[in-house]
Amino acid sequence: MFLLLAAHPDGSALQELTADGLPSPGNPHPRIISRTAATAVPENPGQSPTGLPAVVRELEQRRPRWIWHRTQDWYPALLEAGVELERCYDLSLSGAILAHSEFTAHTPYAQRAEKMTQDDDLQQPPRVLQPPPPPADQGALFDDPGLQSDLRPTLGELRAEYAAQQEAVAHATTDGNRRQRLQLLLAAESAGAMIAAEMQHAGVPWREELHEQILADHLGPRPPAGHRPAKLEALTTELRRLLHSPALNPDSPQELMRALHRNGIEVKSTRQWELKESTHPAIEPLLAYKKLARLHTANGWTWLDAWVRNGRFQPEYVVGGVVSGRWASRGGGALQIPRQIRGAVHADPGHKLIVADASQLEPRVLVALAQDSTMAEAARDQDLYAGIAAKGFGGDRAKAKMALLGAMYGATSGEAGRLMPQLARTYPRAVGFVEQAARAGEAGKTVTSRLGRSSPPPSERWFRSQQSTSAEEQRRADSIARSRGRFTRNFVVQGSAADWAACWLAELRRRLRALRADGSASGELVFFLHDEVMVHAPDGAVESCIQAIEDAANAAKELLFGRIPVEFPVSVAVVDSYDNAK
DNA sequence: AGTTGCTGCGCG
DNA sequence: AAAGCGCGCAGCAACT
Incomplete structure (x- = not known):
């Protein structure tokens, strides 16, 4: 069962197509079961339980796969109206993957995308994948209706785009x-994409009074806007005296x-690390100042006012925001919550926070990618670095960790660089795998x-540098090539770890939903x-949530690599407060 | 006054 | 001058 949606997210002109499939190479003319067009504009937008959310909720009972241009355009408003959905196909995110994947590089879909980036100075993706016009929160008066309707994909365009993507996948490669x-x-x-919208909707439980207490402890009472807090002011005075600079900022x-x-x-x-080299008496208060100033500017009262509402921190996640497949975020620095303020993240009464992380994910992913059985043996240890250390770094865990991270990042100098030959001797497959990725990138x-x-x-820089003639230009070209080599070296590991994490998350969501559907108590991501x-x-x-987290991790491993003798352990902490998680 | 780039530091 | 990977954000610096 497939449903196509074509409409503006405000619900106007919802069109639904129900068919026994979607156009694809094997089924070019799917049997259409029903077709409806609902004009579903709520009379009181945001309040009415009728309109689009009601229509979608009704259709969801048939457990369709919702196919839409961008999850972000549709799902947040549906969640706001209390409608959760099971599954979707995000044309925009999928299209971005298919346009660049080596697996589909030979397909017309990818070639069309490549041609468009070559032809077009602005490097615009296929039209249907373009971002929508900016939100019309100023009211329709200021919108250019012509522009909007031009950018909004029609039902026909969505069908064509989906069919093109399906065909690209079908012909991905002869390797099934x-x-x-x-x-x-x-x-x-x-x-x-659905999980990102759901997590944004739920928000991180955030106790404002605990956050304020942390700020008060470190910085003193809240200062008037534009003023330094008391502790920063005191340190400034001290620094001015110690450095004989009465007006120093x-x-x-x-x-x-x-x-x-x-x-x-x-x-x-x-920079901190360089200042630490000096023993001058001004250094200690300076480092203290920098630490506190960071807290004040990045996660101080202003941040709290801007990002925490009703006991929840609700950042926006950007799925596919990093080329490697990692998520990015927008607003509030959601992926950089400093340890210093994690005490403000606190479970509601009668609840717990279950914080789980995949231990040493990237090196384990490397072991699986490279099928390095020697390293797999070392990775049987819960602590992979300790396992590696025991087999060749004289039991020095710090050295083993530095060597392995150096291999994944492309270290050439310093201690990590010096440790590389030793690592390569013991684990030629793992090291060879990232080396090969580096050579390809160069x-x-x-x-x-x-x-x-x-x-x-x-x-573009890389291409230009290829035509270098002089020795000087050649050195520059080599440097650019090596830089790209470090990027591709890391990409295979970071990207595959992101693959694993995406599967882990999706599998976990499925299990949490199943618990809820069973009528059992369940947690919320x-x-x-x-x-x-x-x-x-x-x-x-x-x-049951812990079980779901662990089961999902195992499922992710098997989905990526099949049944292989490499462990992907998760460490789980059940806490009231995030700062007790690690 | 507003934009763009840099510095520095938080996270993995 | 080269430099282990990937990000976001605040504030300063350097501009138009």
Whole structure:
């Protein structure tokens, strides 16, 4: 059962097509079961239980797969109206993957996308994939209706786009396994889009009074707008005295640098790690100032006012926001909640926060990708780095970790660089795998994650540098190539880890929904950060939620790699407060 | 006055 | 001058 939706998200001119399939190579003319056009504009937008949400809720009982241009255009308003959906296909996110995937590179779909980026200076994606016009919150008076209707995909365009994507997948490659992986990626990405909207809707439980207490403890009472808090003011006074600079603004790197130089502190920048080299008495208060100033500007009272409402922090997640497949976020720095203020993240009464993270995900993904059985043996340990250390770094865990991270990031110098030969001797397959990705990237080739997300083509700079003639230009070209090599080296690992995490998340959502459908108590996904999830659950649901998290992790492993002897353990903490999670 | 880029630091 | 990967954001600096 498939449903196509074509309408503006305000619900006007909803068109629904119900068919036994969608146009595809094997089924070019699907049997149409019913077709309706509902004009479903709520009379009181946002309040009326009728209109679009009611129509969608009705149709959801048939358990369709909703196919829409962008989940973000539809789903938040539906959630707001209390309508949760089971599954969807996000044309925009899927199209972006298919347009660049090495698995579909030979298909007309990808070639059309490539042609468009070549022809078009603005590098615009296919028309149907363009972002919608900006939100019309100023009212229709200020909108250009012609422009809007031009950008809004019609039912016909959605059908054509879906058919083109299906065909691209069908012809992905003769390797059926790759086709399955790509299909899995599209499903996981679409599920991710729904989860992102649901998590934004739910929000992270945030106790404002606990946050304010942390701020008061560190910074003093809340200052008037535009003023430094008491503790920062005191440190500023001290710094001015110690550095003999009565007007110093410690927030200005230039002023600060000059003041440091005048006092014989010869630093090339004002970064923490460089300042730590000096033993001058001004350094300690300066570092303290920087720490507190960061808290004040990034997560202080202003942040609290802007981002926390009614006990919830509701950031916007940007699925597909990173080329590797990781999520990005917009507003509030959702993916950078500092440890310092995690104490403000607190479960509701009668609830717990279940914080789970995939331990050492990226090196484990590398083991699986490279099928390095020697490293797999070391990874049987709950602590992979300790396992590696025991087999060749004299038991020095810190060294083993640095070597492995260096291999995944492309370290060439420093201690990590020096450790590389030793790592390569013991684990030639794992190291060879990332080395090969690096060589490919240097040569301008693309690399691809486990499920089929490919790296972007080389930059314009890379192409230009290829025509270098002089020795000087050649050095520059080599540097650009090596830089791209480090990117593609990391891409295969980071991208495949993102594949794993997307499957983990989708599988977890399915299980949490199943619990709820059973009538059991269930938790709610409220946060996701690359390799970590947070579930907010009633006390009685904690055990079943933990089980769901662990089952989902196993399912993700098998979906990506099949049954292989590599563990992907998750560490789970059940806490009231996020700062007790790690 | 508004825009763009840089510096520095938070997270994985 | 080169530099281990990927991000977002605030405030300063340098402009138009």
